[in-house]
Amino acid sequence: MGEPEEPGQSVRPRRKDAARNREALIAAGRELFDAGGLSPTLDNVARRAGVGVGTAYRHFANKYELADAVLADSFDAMLAEAERAAAHRDALAGLAAFFDAVLRPQAAKRALLDFLRSSPEGPLLPDVRTRVEACIERLLERGQAQGTIRAEITSTDIGVLMSLMTTLIDTYGRAAPDLWRRFVPLLLDGLRSGVPTPLPVPPLGRGEFLALVNGEGD
Template sequence: MSRRTAPDQPAGSPPRTRPLRADAERNRQRIIAAAQEVFARRGLEVTLDDIAHHAGVGVGTVYRRFADREALIEAVFDNEIQRVVALAEQALAHENAWEGLVQFLTVSGADFAEDRGLREILLEGAHSQNRVAAAREHLTPAFSALIARAQQEGSLRNDIEATDLPLLQLMIGATAHHTRAVTPDLWQRYLTLVLDGLRTQRHGPSPLPHRALTQEEFDQAVPKTLPPRSMADRTGDR
């Protein structure tokens, strides 16, 4: 007996993907929301068991919706990465080139400070390499345009290149990571210092939006022991 096809489906066409049942879709969204929270707080090295526990579902439910952690990472960060791209495009549309650049670095800085997973995937290149490469393909021209506009305006120093921006963001993100438990807004102090160093003209140093760490806070935020130096490092000192 031959298999019958649906009246509106041509013979030989691939089977249609059925939409998820309402309860299955609710579980999927619940898992994504839980993963967003866990990735933001703990980074991308968490396990699917961790995410299942936070979502209040069994790990088998997670695997039914997502084949592996990479699939879940892409589902979580696809919109977030596109939002960073949109921030750069909005900054380009700002009538004042310098203010547009400041707007982008400030808003994206807040995103990277609050979301460890986003910082790892976009600035450190952790996981989902194809997705990161695609995002950078969009961001690199935007960075170049932001810099060119501000330099043509005369507000940004002429020796800044497109590759400088993600490294500056990485520096600010590292500060946010190390000091988040001690004083989560400290990164704004260092962004202000960076911006003062980028601009060509200013009447004087900008007021810093946050005080410096006390020695006790510094000791809490910065590891007291450094990793052992390699033999090559020691040899290079001679």
């Protein structure tokens, strides 16, 4: 008779296999959803990931649950990149990197973001918004202290500009997926200190801005 199996010896490999399968499904889902929106089925994703269909359904009840996981993974990567941008010593360079970090995945994942907008009560949005706002506040504070960003610019101004860029991506992204990149330098030039044209109306307060973003100001 062989040695008795230690408790947990077979459990750990199974857990590692399960973790690998989940990562493979998320990677395959990201690839297929980016290419074809939400049209691929969970069976399609399983085949691309090289796992059995039963394995896919043990991890995700349906493709929408997988889409949530793909978005969560993508948001983690986006937020890490945005926070690196917010730590840049040169605030204007950091703001350029921040715009790129936040807008690039929006342009690449339009179908998934449409799905997220249709389910606004998901757990992702509040944490994402809080961390993005913190990045903006850090960049504005540093840039205004450095004298490179206009003193009257507020975080809600940046939020409105981000909403405008999202609308641009939604409107033109299918036909011209990189068009948004043309307008980032224009935004940055408008935020630089020394611009001679004063802003004619005051900024939105944070509460006003959030109400409008959430559709409560109509």
